[in-house]
Amino acid sequence: MCGIAGEFRFDNAAPDAEAMARMLAKLARRGPDAEGQHADGPVRLGHRRLAIIDLSPRSAQPMLDAASGTALVFNGTIYNYPELRAELIARGHAFHSDGDTEVILRAYLEWGEACVERLHGMFAFALWNRETLFLARDRLGIKPLYYSENLGCFRFASTPQALLAAGGVDTGIDAVALHHLFTLHAVVPAPRTIFNGVRKLAPGTTMSVNVRGEISHRKYWSLQAQRPVVPKSEAEWTEAIHESLRQAVKKRIEIADVKVGVLLSGGLDSSLLVALLAEQGVPDLMTFSVGFEDQPEERGNEFEYSDPVAEMYGTRHHKYLIPNSEVLRRLPEAVDAM
Structure with missing residues (x-):
């Protein structure tokens, strides 16, 4: 940006x-x-x-x-x-x-x-x-x-x-x-x-x-949402969505003069992006996951979900575990950026 x-x-x-x-x-x-x-x-x-x-x-x-x-x-x-x-x-x-x-x-x-x-x-x-x-x-x-x-x-x-x-x-x-x-x-x-x-x-x-x-x-623009004239089957919708996603990813990787990476949480959106980039044959695909220390009431990271995705698609994976002491030290910067 x-x-x-x-x-x-x-x-x-x-x-x-x-x-x-x-x-x-x-x-x-x-x-x-x-x-x-x-x-x-x-x-x-x-x-x-x-x-x-x-x-x-x-x-x-x-x-x-x-x-x-x-x-x-x-x-x-x-x-x-x-x-x-x-x-x-x-x-x-x-x-x-x-x-x-x-x-x-x-x-x-x-x-x-x-x-x-x-x-x-x-x-x-x-x-x-x-x-x-x-x-x-x-x-x-x-x-x-x-x-x-x-x-x-x-x-x-x-x-x-x-x-x-x-x-x-x-x-x-x-x-x-x-x-x-x-x-x-x-x-x-x-x-x-x-x-x-x-x-x-x-x-x-x-x-x-x-x-x-x-x-x-x-x-100059507003969404014009309407049903297709000819209804599609579930399989046709699946393929149409897949093709739209393929084209969206293709447009973005074709024009960049720098390497492409994915912030990978292991959730649906980021995992799908990794799969689509791998499908396009992006070489040396880099992924990044960020986690925090566990708390008694909840887990602090999602590495258990992101690790299998990175392994499945052979990405060059980077994991960052942020200690609580660092979170608190940088908190004023985060607030200032809000």
Whole structure:
């Protein structure tokens, strides 16, 4: 994952460089490989990079199109970027990198805000075209995108902690969000968060902010669930689900320029992922399991379930048993990251 942040001023003041530095410091763990900033008039964009696709500096961010002055910060992965890249090249676009970041930039230059409808993946990004700040989030909201509005200023970031570090945020408790937190299995639906002064962009939604501070949202996708015209048998459903899972795994492993691993608990989801990756013939598949010390009332690990899966598929397995003393020592860091 990467971390993105930005500030848009409407009061003729320059964006706060020190506030941006504080935001990026809070995002450092999301992107340990590199840091970048881009300032253009009332806007400053920041990025912390975790390199997954095109590990070279050519895919560094913020990414800028020199001809138009359009700048992009992006967190996520676009699984169909090779196909989109080929289509954009056929339409006359010249690329200077090999990753998915530039595909988003050039897709926006070609199709405008409708570019999001062509992206298949998990993403949160912001584009500045010297007139409008355009933000978007993937269909299911896999990648986070938070924002705050202050008098004369709009900020966004990958985490609420980054926005709080920038300052000027109302940290009072949102009573409606608190109600949701305790009644919806700790889920607070967008656009609310637990803080009055922090909102989050809803999944499958874009946001545009203009130089007057006017904000508009557009829902570009919603699930259309319906039964097939011709009913399927149980065996046909089983094969259809298997094929969908195969294709989902295949898309992800084909584009990564780094090794793939699985956090293996031994439960249904992670065990199925290991099986699907083994089915695809992924070499030297790495799995990781984390456990804690047993307590009188419950087991502290699930190694008895994860070990057989790792053995069955011949993975390069890594087990980490965390002692209670270490858990308590690192607890403040965990709370700070919530």
